[in-house]
Amino acid sequence: MAARIEHLVTSGSFSLDGGTWDVDNNVWIVGDDDECVVIDAAHDADAILAAVGDRxxxxxxxxxxxxxxxxxxxxxxxxRTAPTYLHPDDMVLWDRVYPDAPPSRPLENGQHIQVAGIDLxxxxxxxxSPGAVCFYAPALGTVFSGDTLFHGGxxxxxxSFSDFPTIIAxxxxxxxxxxxSTVVLTGHGESTTIGAEAEHVDEWIARGH
Known part of the structure; x- marks a missing residue:
């Protein structure tokens, strides 16, 4: 069977700089009937494991x-035995959650990860964040944007560790x-497209946030 994208919404909290907020996160699974990757393992391991199944x-x-x-x-x-991939520039945040369990493998710009015949x-x-990345799947016409780009900005x-001019760049x-036409599958909320968001960059810059 051809590769497909599956979607979970998991709920929990986000804590940083002394504050805590309730959040719903998008978890994306890319794969086929035999193998898959999980993009952002948020909040609910049991729900994610159920979606992965025996793949x-x-x-x-x-x-x-x-x-x-x-x-x-x-x-x-x-x-499940599976490597975790993270850009090294985000270790400052990772270590706050898992100080004694570093991620398995680093991510770097231009790297390619294959799953179910799909290139990410x-x-x-x-x-x-300093090490934020997106995963672009041209065969699926999709980019998984994490919290870099949302519907609306x-x-x-x-x-801490964030910067507005840097994210705009x-x-x-x-x-x-x-x-x-690339579909933007986000870390929170609804999806969008690159074209839809490109129209509003000047507005974001004018707002400054």
């Missing part, structure tokens, strides 16, 4: 290391170079 889990791919996006990594790995290209898109940059120099 070979090729890896857990982290768009970044805020606690709401990696909180279920340990629970998934307790039941790693795009380093700092700004929301860039990810938040008001907390990541979006304009990297994501907006993708085909306008």
């Amino acid at each position: 070979r889990l090729v890896g857990i791919l982290c768009t970044h290391a805020h606690d709401d996006h990696i909180g279920a990594v340990a629970g998934v790995q307790a039941k 290209e790693v795009l380093h898109t700092p700004g929301h 860039p990810g938040a940059t008001g907390r 990541s979006i304009t120099d990297t994501l907006l170079t993708l085909p306008a």
Whole structure:
């Protein structure tokens, strides 16, 4: 069977800079009937494991290391042997959640990860966090944007380790170079397209957030 994208919404909390907020996260699974990857193991390991089923889990791919996006990594790995991939620039955040359990493998810009005949290209898109990445699947016409780009604007940059000019540069120099029809599957909330968001960059810059 051809590769497909599956979607879970998991719920929990996000904590940083002394505050805690309730959040719903998108968890994306890319694969076929035999193997898959999980993009962002958020909150609920049991739900993620149920969705993976008996398929070979090729890896857990982290768009970044805020606690709401990696909180279920340990629970998934307790039941399944699979490497976790993270950009090294986000270790400052990872270590706050898993100080004694480093991720298995580093991510770098331009890296390619294969699953179920699909190529996922790693795009380093700092700004929301230093090591934020997106995963571009041209065969699926899709980019998994984590918290770099949402329906309606860039990810938040008001907390530690984030920067607004940097995220704008990541979006304009990297994501907006993708085909306008590319579907953007986000870390929270509804999906969008590259073309739909490209129309509003000047508005985001004018707002400054």
